Amino acid sequence: MRLALAEAGRAAEGGDVPVGAVVLAPDRRTVLSAGYNEREATGDPTAHAEVLAVRRAAAVLGEWRLTGCTLVVTLEPCTMCAGALVQSRVDRVVYGARDDKAGAAGSLWDLVRDRRLNHRPEVVEGVLADDCAHLLTDFFRDR
Numbered sequence: 001m002r003l004a005l006a007e008a009g010r011a012a013e014g015g016d017v018p019v020g021a022v023v024l025a026p027d028r029r030t031v032l033s034a035g036y037n038e039r040e041a042t043g044d045p046t047a048h049a050e051v052l053a054v055r056r057a058a059a060v061l062g063e064w065r066l067t068g069c070t071l072v073v074t075l076e077p078c079t080m081c082a083g084a085l086v087q088s089r090v091d092r093v094v095y096g097a098r099d100d101k102a103g104a105a106g107s108l109w110d111l112v113r114d115r116r117l118n119h120r121p122e123v124v125e126g127v128l129a130d131d132c133a134h135l136l137t138d139f140f141r142d143r
């Protein structure tokens with residue numbers, strides 16, 4: 001999560017909402033990829049930290065299935081990212097701060113654990129939640 005927080009800081013430098021993500025290999029130690037929110041920087045509405053990290057991890061592995069991998073992100077995934085995580089077949093989603101307004105991994109929706117889907121990653125929430133949330137509140141206060 002410390003690495004994801006560092007990624008989030010890079011997003012803020014570019015004027016993007018500070019959200020960062022990393023994908024860990026099945027050994028849960030090796031970092032396969034990282035990403036941070038680049039919507040403003042790239043003008044791409046899908047350039048969320050999780051989507052970018054998942055794409056890069058798949059490129060590193062040379063296949064779209066991220067079986068056994070863990071995605072770590074500073075903010076609870078939105079519906080788009082939750083969908084991408086289910087599609088990528090990650091085994092674990094670890095996030096920091098909850099997103100009561102748009103979260104799709106336990107707050108507003110729980111898409112990643114929807115029993116109607118045939119792939120449901122394990123979810124761990126609240127890791128360094130205060131640090132992750134403070135980064136966001138500081139960013140919005142400064143604007």
Ligand SMILES: [Zn+2]
Nearest residue numbers: 048077078081
């Ligand atoms: Zn998202």
